[in-house]
Amino acid sequence: MTDATTQDQITGPFRAPHNGFQAAPGSIHNDEVASKLGFKGGTVPGSVHMDQFVPMLLDLYGQAWFETGDISLHFAQATVDKEEVQAVVHPGPQRARLQMFNRAGQQVCVGTASAHAPDSGSEITRRMAEQTPADPKALRIYADIRVGDTTADIPMKVSRESYDASLGRITERVAIYDEKGVLSPAHIIRLAHMSRPFVLAKSIQPYVGLFGALEVRQLAGPLLADRDYVGRTTMRKITESPRTENVWYDVDIADPESGKDVASVTFMIRAMKPSSPLWAEK
Numbered sequence: 001m002t003d004a005t006t007q008d009q010i011t012g013p014f015r016a017p018h019n020g021f022q023a024a025p026g027s028i029h030n031d032e033v034a035s036k037l038g039f040k041g042g043t044v045p046g047s048v049h050m051d052q053f054v055p056m057l058l059d060l061y062g063q064a065w066f067e068t069g070d071i072s073l074h075f076a077q078a079t080v081d082k083e084e085v086q087a088v089v090h091p092g093p094q095r096a097r098l099q100m101f102n103r104a105g106q107q108v109c110v111g112t113a114s115a116h117a118p119d120s121g122s123e124i125t126r127r128m129a130e131q132t133p134a135d136p137k138a139l140r141i142y143a144d145i146r147v148g149d150t151t152a153d154i155p156m157k158v159s160r161e162s163y164d165a166s167l168g169r170i171t172e173r174v175a176i177y178d179e180k181g182v183l184s185p186a187h188i189i190r191l192a193h194m195s196r197p198f199v200l201a202k203s204i205q206p207y208v209g210l211f212g213a214l215e216v217r218q219l220a221g222p223l224l225a226d227r228d229y230v231g232r233t234t235m236r237k238i239t240e241s242p243r244t245e246n247v248w249y250d251v252d253i254a255d256p257e258s259g260k261d262v263a264s265v266t267f268m269i270r271a272m273k274p275s276s277p278l279w280a281e282k
């Protein structure tokens with residue numbers, strides 16, 4: 001659904017995404033935890049914002065987007081439960097440019113989308129290439145993680161029961177989610193995120209992490225609820241800022257019967273330095 005369409009952009013309606021993880025202890029989505037780290041409150045997962053762009057991407061690319069399309073977002077600031085945001089898509093010949101704003105006009109995220117994954121000019125690809133690798137001696141939370149680390153044979157599945165339960169909270173509900181169990185981008189992130197305990201097993205706990213950037217590449221979709229998949233991961237880059245340590249890694253998702261990759265996801269996860277005792281002031 002769109003509010004307005006011009007030659008230069010498609011503008012969606014304001015929506016109020018739900019933070020379904022406010023009760024999670026020790027999580028950035030928890031009001032108390034997030035407030036201590038300087039946020040307005042428990043944050044809405046960045047993956048939730050992906051779903052708000054889907055109706056406009058279907059207008060551009062049709063349902064084939066669920067088979068071979070991609071979406072890539074970098075998050076400029078976090079939002080809180082029911083904070084209204086608006087998605088804007090700027091069509092282009094190779095890729096669309098994506099933006100999201102809150103009611104105050106502040107930018108929540110920027111990104112790209114295209115009909116054919118992978119896109120060598122995607123938002124996350126460009127930003128990752130621009131980042132300076134962290135000096136390993138400067139890392140504390142991710143001190144034992146190395147670029148090139150891999151894992152494999154990770155079972156992944158989103159049950160139809162849990163998917164159906166979540167559809168009542170989804171920001172933009174598309175008919176084929178209900179009719180065919182096609183996974184929304186946020187739920188492909190959920191599927192791929194099942195790898196996190198494996199890929200970040202060597203990170204030093206405790207700390208609070210949040211999504212800094214996300215990319216979904218559908219290679220032979222659509223991906224479906226109640227379908228078994230198997231994942232493998234590759235650590236791509238490790239960076240840092242004054243407040244965060246950041247890991248960038250890929251999760252490749254395959255059909256276990258054919259071995260064929262059906263999708264790939266890139267995560268950039270920020271570990272908040274103030275949340276870790278390793279960064280506590282002495």
